[in-house]
Amino acid sequence: MTYPDPFEDKSPWETATPQTTTETSTPSPVEKPMTDGNKVRVTLKGGTSYDAPWITIDGVNIADALEQLANKEQVKELIDATAKVGQYFASTGKPSTAGAAPKRFENGRVVAQQADGAPEVVNDQCPHGRKHFAKDNWEAMFCTERERANQCPPAFKDKKTGKYLVKS
Template sequence: MSDPFAADPFAETNPWEIGQPAAQAATDTSRPEAPMSDGNKVRVTLKAGKGFDAPWITIDGTSIEDALAQMQKGQPLMELLTRTAQVGSHFASLGEGGARPASAASPVAPPQFVNGQLQGGGVPAPAAPAPAPASGGLVCAHGPRNHVVKPNWEAMFCSAPQGTPEEQKCAPMWKDKKTGQFK
């Protein structure tokens, strides 16, 4: 049995060609390069950006020379690239709050679980109510107080004009959760 590692790894001969007839080992360089078939093309992809959302153009060639010739078309290729970038940018803006149909103009509340059931998700979100002036005689020196309701608290605030120093504003009246009265 011969030693498979006896051959010099730095020799100029290919170890797979040892013992093969010379005609099989040599490559035929006289044949011209055949055009590539449908299953074996050259495809050049030109992307307008790094992200997955960037528009791209693919140029398919039957050979490398064909792909290069298509890319050297000058003005028509530049017009195609410019137009693709413009249309891609416009199309992307449609999903980011750009020009939308009138039916999609109002914001939609994200779905939430309430008491074990899914609520919302297709109903427009209610607009946040502006603080309404107080009723029932709760007024301060500056006029009717502003009623503010938050998830964990409720209060009536002074309606002094914006920019009035804090020391000139009336103290807030906080709602007592036990009695329901503002104090």
């Protein structure tokens, strides 16, 4: 089969001329399994979190996938083995960081954050803790003390340095 020249000035879709091909009667060396057009992949997940182990079963069609799942003893063995290997594999790695705050980037750099995930406030003397707020063109860390009279002064973000500074 010949293909149109991609560097021609005309579009290949405008005047398509039928190309003649010569068919050979040589059978394909690889026989494809018979399918009804319904390839299917069944995924069994061992939990709701992202780090839960999972198993996939591929069937050439729906009937094949159902037949594989119907073999309860083998499927049960596979699930048990996957659970054991998953537990062992998880025990060899770092503790899960699921639920941790994502890193914050500014100007291509990671913004320093405190252990609780809050951004760092320079020379912070607030014993109550701070909560981050951001509006259109400013960001600040405000004291979390309930009584307004006892709240510490806010720490506003310095756009030049990217750090939070307490304004007194």
